Amino acid sequence: MGTVGGPALSRRALLRAGLVAGALGTAACTGPAPPPRLVIAGGVQPGVYISLARVLAEIWQARLGLPARPEVLMTAGSTQNMELLIGGRATVAISQVDVAADVAADVIGDAEPLALARLYDDITHLVVRRDSRLRTLDDLRGARVSIGPAGSGYQPIALRLLDVADIGVGGLGERAELGLVEAIEALRAGRIDAFFWSGGVPTDGIRALADELPIRLLDLGEALGRMRERFPVYSVGTVPANVYGLPGPVSCLSVRNVLLVPAAMDGETARALIDAAFAEQPRLAQASPAAVTIDSRSAIGTQPVPLHPGAVEFYRSTKGY
Template sequence: MYVKKSILFSSLVLAAFLVGCNDSAAPAQNGTDSTGNEGDTSSETSTDSLESNIVTIGTGGASGPYNILGTTLADIYTSDFGVNSRTQTTGASVENINLMEQGKIEMSFVMSDALSQALAGEVSFKEPIQNVSQVATLYPNVVQIIAKKDSGINTIEDLVGKRVAVGDQNSGVEVNARTLLAGHGISYDDIQVDYLGYAEAADGLNAGTIDAAFLTSGLPNASVLELSETLGITLVSIDPANIDDIAKEHPYFVSYEVPAGTYGNEEPIQTAAVPNALVVRSDMSENDVYLLTKKFFESLDKLVNSHQAANEIPALDAQEGFIAPVHPGAQRYFDEQQ
């Protein structure tokens, strides 16, 4: 939060000047004072160091792109800013947003559908979330519905009556799984639901304790890739026309084609995708978020080296598709790119 200089303070400075006090020649210092209170953090007082000593990044499952990219980003922040930056493995989007609202983490990867619902106070959120601002639109999170090869499960409609892992409860994966199923007239009463993350879902498919799993992430997902090489899998398709209908109410959904060969699939597979978002706490200082945003975009090549999903992170048009309000620090960075 940014606070204006108080009228009282201004008056005291003026009075001191009028009586010829030598100290009045020194300009008032902005930023964070010794008590930790934030002052005016405008671009005139920009520094190359962070006010915060800790930058915790909320991610998701251990094998997912959120965690892989978040770990790389945390290492970069630690190395370049000399701060304690680390990732926190979570149930992903919904938990990350709640942790930010509680002031427990500074930055997180979230899915746009969960972010939209958080701002509106819907579904998994009892009231609108306030303390979240966006700094970038990221790569699309691809809905990858996986079943064993020759299981007879080829389309989302085939999931009726099956044992299905829908992601960790209240994760972004689970939120969009529930929405997509509902868009096809399928409720949780029509399937046997298991709340499993990436690695647990992969283990369940391998052990035969579940029939199919939603593993929504960037491409490729490490767990799905391993299954495709060891078990043999089918990518379950979703009709693009159905996605278009669902998008009328949930505009963050788009049709997406998983390229042939991604997981040994001979043909492209039609499915849905939801863009990811990189968000920060709204109460972080403008200068800190400016520096974090700038470093993020300057480090895209390192992020791509850690996970190829980062190839699809837009650079110049990173503000397109924003769901949450842009943080002033990120806005300053975008303005510099004009």
């Protein structure tokens, strides 16, 4: 297909044009104008989100022939990522599905977040020193605890777990809102007794901590049933003992992570993004062991966040939908 009297456009040229148009949106749309190229809302360093976002940026530039590498934003995590996506300051975001679903419930129209894929599952870690007196979630009453920073995806989980345990934030001795790096240093220095974190297993920062300081993860088994009754979006996961040199396996909360774009993105662009990602799945797995589980059959499990129509087309072509 081409214009009269002009050269035919290649599929790659059309796709590149579609990516730019999909990012720009249309002049008739209301709200803030999205950026003129792909911008990926990532996460904290060290963390799985930021690692995957950087590899996705490289994959999309190379396989889609983009003129520039997509920008990768360092963020506090899921909550901030969703704010960036619906506000038009990012065109792609990684988020926990619980946070994404909460946001999607209040957004309609072009800014509505839709999923490209389920990526992998996060495990909520409740980390203490091996010699700590803390043994269960109930023991956090009166303790010095970091619940994660505002804007992260794991602070809402921490708050929900504390509520389920009838502790609440008010029942803590001291509350801190530290990112992963700061929380690790605070635990190492004895300034806090425990910290929450939600991430892939293993998380590099926690594995590095375990290499120099014996740690435990508090078993959340007693609270998980009550948590899932209130919030069915969560599942039960297990951290094997050998991951962090733990005394034994630990029952933890599990939550899915999803790759999201706005509903305004055109179907061809959305399909091209997920197609390229799956074509380079081994590279994603190299970026993080958590991404080893990414495949086209499990990737459709983004409920309660619906898939983008372009992603549906891709999965149907692979017979995964």
